[in-house]
Amino acid sequence: QGQLVESGGRLVQAGGSLRLSCTGSGRKFASFAMGWFRQFPGKEREFVAANSWVHDRSYYADSVKGRFSISRDNAKNAVYLQMNSLKPEDTAVYYCAANYEAPGSVITALHEYEYWGQGTQVTVSS
Secondary structure, eight states: OOEEEEEOOOEEETTOOEEEEEEEESSOGGGSEEEEEEEOTTSOOEEEEEEOSSTTOEEEOTTTTTTEEEEEEGGGTEEEEEEOSOOGGGOEEEEEEEESSOTTSOOOOGGGOOEEOOOEEEEEEO
16 A cells, blocks of 8 residues: 655744655555645645646645645655745645546545645744
8 A cells, every 4th residue: 555754844934935745655656646735723624736647737726826836756756845935824734645546637626635644734933
């Protein structure tokens, strides 16, 4: 079975930057559609960014467009989320996810992902 492990979350000041990493094992996630989601306390997990393996297309939630960027390193079986101009409202647990059945799609729906990491906490102070 494949596994995803996120890293890179920490406390950062507003206006700062972070890069989250998600490394896969057990499966060739380089040929999967990948996504990032986040979860605020007491709320449902929400879509942040997604990338398709075929055509290398990306899509972002309006709340992060222009500030966040998703990328992947297929040789390392990894996907990244570069977060710039961070705001206190970006504070959340961030999760990466992988979809095997539709690698050519940019997937925003949480339930369409088969693999999930354990999450990494990002805290943005004002």
